[in-house]
Amino acid sequence: MADRTEILQGTLDLMVLQTLQAMGPLHGYGIAKRIEQISDEALLINQGTIYLCLVRLVQKGWLKTEWGTSENGRRARFYSLSPAGRKQLKAETDNWQRVSGVIGKLLDLTAKG
Amino acid sequence: MKYFLERLRSVFRHSAEDGELQEELRAHAALLEEEHVQRGRSVEEARRLARLELGSAAALREEHAEVRGVPFLDTLRRDVQYALRSLRRDSGFTAFALLIGTLGIGACTAIFGIVNALLLRDLPVQDPGSLVWVAKENTGVAGDRSNVTVPVNPFIEFRRENKSFRDMAAYFAFYAPGDRKLTGTGEPERLTAIPVSNNFFRLLGVAPKLGREMSERGVSDECAGCGAERGVLEAAFRIRWRNCRKGDHAGQ
Numbered sequence: 566m567a568d569r570t571e572i573l574q575g576t577l578d579l580m581v582l583q584t585l586q587a588m589g590p591l592h593g594y595g596i597a598k599r600i601e602q603i604s605d606e607a608l609l610i611n612q613g614t615i616y617l618c619l620v621r622l623v624q625k626g627w628l629k630t631e632w633g634t635s636e637n638g639r640r641a642r643f644y645s646l647s648p649a650g651r652k653q654l655k656a657e658t659d660n661w662q663r664v665s666g667v668i669g670k671l672l673d674l675t676a677k678g
Numbered sequence: 679m680k681y682f683l684e685r686l687r688s689v690f691r692h693s694a695e696d697g698e699l700q701e702e703l704r705a706h707a708a709l710l711e712e713e714h715v716q717r718g719r720s721v722e723e724a725r726r727l728a729r730l731e732l733g734s735a736a737a738l739r740e741e742h743a744e745v746r747g748v749p750f751l752d753t754l755r756r757d758v759q760y761a762l763r764s765l766r767r768d769s770g771f772t773a774f775a776l777l778i779g780t781l782g783i784g785a786c787t788a789i790f791g792i793v794n795a796l797l798l799r800d801l802p803v804q805d806p807g808s809l810v811w812v813a814k815e816n817t818g819v820a821g822d823r824s825n826v827t828v829p830v831n832p833f834i835e836f837r838r839e840n841k842s843f844r845d846m847a848a849y850f851a852f853y854a855p856g857d858r859k860l861t862g863t864g865e866p867e868r869l870t871a872i873p874v875s876n877n878f879f880r881l882l883g884v885a886p887k888l889g890r891e892m893s894e895r896g897v898s899d900e901c902a903g904c905g906a907e908r909g910v911l912e913a914a915f916r917i918r919w920r921n922c923r924k925g926d927h928a929g930q
Contacts, residue, residue: 594706
């Protein structure tokens with residue numbers, strides 16, 4: 566069974582992939598901001614740690630990067646989903662839904678039982 | 679696997695990728711600052727808050743390097759760079775150490791070359807396993823056969839009556855008597871030669887690369903009575919030979 570840090574890592578990975586699919590290419594600030602908004606900040610120790618996650622996803626081939634300009638005119642790196650990343654997101658989402666379906670049924674049974 | 683290869687590549691791009699990360703962090707910090715300024719904070723306060731939210735840059739850079747690289751190789755790379763720096767700083771010591779090392783390697787190579795040629799390598803003849811050295815037993819120094827000689831006529835007799843060996847050949851045991859002087863174009867040179875019996879090369883199964891061997895003509899010690907000497911030239915000499923003259927025997 567995966568340990569706690571792996572589960573957190575996996576959840577963060579999934580959130581990043583989902584964010585980029587929903588919102589298109591973003592830089593680190595944008596991604597971190599949205600994750601902070603959605604989760605209750607348990608996933609990120611500080612905003613800087615998003616870059617640890619991002620570099621991992623890039624090296625695994627799920628994200629592509631491109632240098633561009635940020636809103637305030639500075640050079641910034643933008644991340645987007647790669648085809649492999651899209652596939653991974655779909656697989657993870659399906660997995661989650663299956664697991665939550667099973668647990669849902671289990672809880673149903675326990676409640677009735 | 680591909681993931682590992684990516685991390686491996688990153689080890690070699692350490693400085694470049696660290697620089698890129700820093701640039702990303704600067705952009706991120708600027709955006710955070712602006713967010714706080716827009717909320718009404720002062721520039722200094724905004725900067726302080728931004729730094730807090732982003733976290734320690736130094737710690738992040740270290741952790742980032744651990745995640746994106748192969749830590750073992752990273753430390754190795756850093757150690758090697760440090761070692762090279764230290765060596766460059768004390769170049770006298772480095773030069774000396776290199777010199778000692780080179781001498782050591784050179785000496786070992788030379789010694790190995792000799793040991794290999796004399797002891798380890800098979801004799802460059804056909805069927806070295808069946809080659810034997812026949813000599814009269816030396817009552818002097820035990821096991822030292824190098825100065826035992828056989829006179830010519832007994833050798834010829836041995837060869838004729840021989841029933842144990844496929845063939846027998848002989849070579850002259852000392853260098854000086856075989857030497858010849860090479861004249862003609864250029865400076866005269868002294869050539870070192872060793873007279874051998876006429877079947878010497880045939881027995882060993884070694885054929886000369888150029889020209890032909892000596893024909894059946896009987897043993898020559900100093901080649902008494904055979905007129906012009908024929909010789910088989912050693913390979914290294916042959917190359918210079920080709921450059922300056924034709925013919926197939928040394929003139930005198």
